[in-house]
Every structure is written in structure tokens, then in C-alpha cells.
Amino acid sequence: MSWLSNPASETQVTHRQRVWLYVLATVIMLLLVIPTLIVIPMSFSDSQYLEFPPETWSTRWYETYINSAKWMRSTWVSVRVGVFTMLLATPIGIMAAYALFVSGHRYARSIFMFLLTPMIVPVILIAVGVFYFFGKVQLNNSLFGLVLAHSALAVPLVMIIITAALKSYDLDQERVARSLGATRAKAFFVITLPQIKFSVITASLLSFLTSFDEVIVSIFVSGGQTATLTKQMFSSLRDYIDPTIAAISTILVAITTVLLLLVQLASSREK
Numbered sequence: 219m220s221w222l223s224n225p226a227s228e229t230q231v232t233h234r235q236r237v238w239l240y241v242l243a244t245v246i247m248l249l250l251v252i253p254t255l256i257v258i259p260m261s262f263s264d265s266q267y268l269e270f271p272p273e274t275w276s277t278r279w280y281e282t283y284i285n286s287a288k289w290m291r292s293t294w295v296s297v298r299v300g301v302f303t304m305l306l307a308t309p310i311g312i313m314a315a316y317a318l319f320v321s322g323h324r325y326a327r328s329i330f331m332f333l334l335t336p337m338i339v340p341v342i343l344i345a346v347g348v349f350y351f352f353g354k355v356q357l358n359n360s361l362f363g364l365v366l367a368h369s370a371l372a373v374p375l376v377m378i379i380i381t382a383a384l385k386s387y388d389l390d391q392e393r394v395a396r397s398l399g400a401t402r403a404k405a406f407f408v409i410t411l412p413q414i415k416f417s418v419i420t421a422s423l424l425s426f427l428t429s430f431d432e433v434i435v436s437i438f439v440s441g442g443q444t445a446t447l448t449k450q451m452f453s454s455l456r457d458y459i460d461p462t463i464a465a466i467s468t469i470l471v472a473i474t475t476v477l478l479l480l481v482q483l484a485s486s487r488e489k
Contacts (some may be wrong), residue, residue, distance in 0.1 A: 263459065264278060282465070295361070308376055311425070316384065316410075345434045346438065368432055372425035379423060379424070419481075451463055
């Protein structure tokens with residue numbers, strides 16, 4: 219236990235002085251992880267109802283999910299919306315972050331904070347506003363409307379990631395390129411973008427996840443043939459509950475975990 223006396227940081231705070239923090243973090247992590255650890259075994263139950271622990275093990279609910287036209291349709295909608303949201307939100311977020319960072323305008327910080335409001339305002343308020351606005355322009359229950367709504371939620375996240383990357387990047391390199399005759403756009407794509415590419419990858423993956431896991435906006439905006447997977451899950455939970463939901467939840471956890479690991483890998487490579 220000698221490691222407890224070792225400094226935990228440059229401030230010379232020892233690990234022993236941080237034991238309470240380690241315990242608190244462990245408890246919080248367990249509270250977050252345990253529900254997932256319960257759902258995963260339930261998805262492999264052979265029972266007609268949610269059962270933990272399962273008396274008999276089976277993959278029948280995964281087969282039910284894969285063989286269901288309804289579930290496959292909603293999954294494909296979520297994948298398409300996620301990809302289109304990523305393709306739309308990432309360049310918009312990059313352009314906004316870059317423009318505000320290099321402008322030097324005195325109101326740049328205020329504008330930046332204003333653009334982050336979708337992350338600050340409760341999502342339910344955004345969903346209600348989007349629902350009524352899209353109703354006026356007939357975008358409810360449309361793929362394009364879903365992409366727009368999800369992009370509004372994803373762009374602030376992209377801006378935060380790209381701004382953080384730009385703060386650690388030396389813009390003098392881009393200025394040198396421009397002094398040698400390159401246009402701003404060419405200097406950005408040739409000099410700046412390659413050096414922040416892993417942050418761009420991270421922002422892209424997180425914007426996809428933001429869309430793929432979104433529930434509240436999807437409940438208001440999507441429906442019918444454009445119902446997302448999360449919307450379909452919510453509707454199924456309201457009407458009836460069977461282990462198919464647990465199987466889908468397990469698949470979503472697996473997809474999210476893999477993408478987050480890819481984000482961490484991209485971040486570590488950038489460092």
C-alpha cells in the first residue's frame with residue numbers, strides 16, 4: 219500500500235488524500251454500469267418476459283429482432299439519419315468553430331456561447347419547438363427533418379471539439395502558407411485540417427452517436443416509415459415489454475462502446 223503515499227498529481231496531493239474521490243468515482247461508475255450488466259443477460263433469456271437471471275439461455279430475441287421487418291426498418295432509418303447528420307453537422311461545426319476562432323471579433327465568444335444553446339436548453343423544449351416549426355413547413359415524419367433536428371444537437375458538440383483542437387494548434391503555420399500565396403481555404407485544407415484530422419474524426423463519430431441515440435426529438439419529429447430505432451423502442455415499451463427490447467439495448471450498447479473506443483483511439487493518436 220506504499221503507493222498511497224505517492225503524489226497523485228503535480229500538486230503533491232497523495233493518493234491517500236484522494237481515496238474518498240476514488241471511492242466516490244467507483245460508486246458512481248457502478249451505479250451507471252450495473253443496469254447495463256443486468257440488461258445484457260436478460261437479452262439472452264428464453265422466457266417470454268424480462269427475467270433476471272435467466273433460467274434458460276437463448277438468442278431467440280436477437281433472432282426476433284433481426285427477422286422483424288419493423289425493427290429492421292427503424293434500424294435502417296436510424297443508421298441513415300446518423301450518417302447524414304454526421305455529414306451535415308461535422309462540416310458546419312468545423313466552419314463555425316474555425317470562423318469564430320480566427321476572427322478575433324469581440325463578440326466571437328458570445329456568438330460561440332449562443333451556438334451552444336442546444337446543449338444548454340432542455341431537449342424537451344427543443345423537441346416541442348422543432349415539432350411546431352416543422353409542422354408549419356411539413357417536415358415532421360420526414361428523413362430530412364430528422365437530419366436537420368439531429369444536426370442542431372450535434373453541431374455544438376462538433377464546435378467544442380474542433381475549438382479545443384484549434385487552441386492547441388499553431389495558426390502561424392497557416393499564416394505562413396497564406397503569405398506565400400495560398401488562399402485561406404487552401405491553407406486550411408492543406409495545412410490546418412491534416413493536423414486536426416483526429417479531432418475531426420472524433421467529432422464525426424460523436425455527431426453520429428448523438429443522432430443514433432437521440433430519443434426525445436425523435437419521438438416528436440419521427441413517425442410511421444421514418445420512425446427511428448429509439449422511437450420504436452419507446453413505443454414498444456409503452457405498449458408491451460418483451461426481451462426484444464433488451465436485445466436491442468445490448469446491441470446499442472455494443473455499437474456505442476465500439477464507437478467511443480474509436481474516439482478514444484483517435485484522441486490518443488492525436489496526442
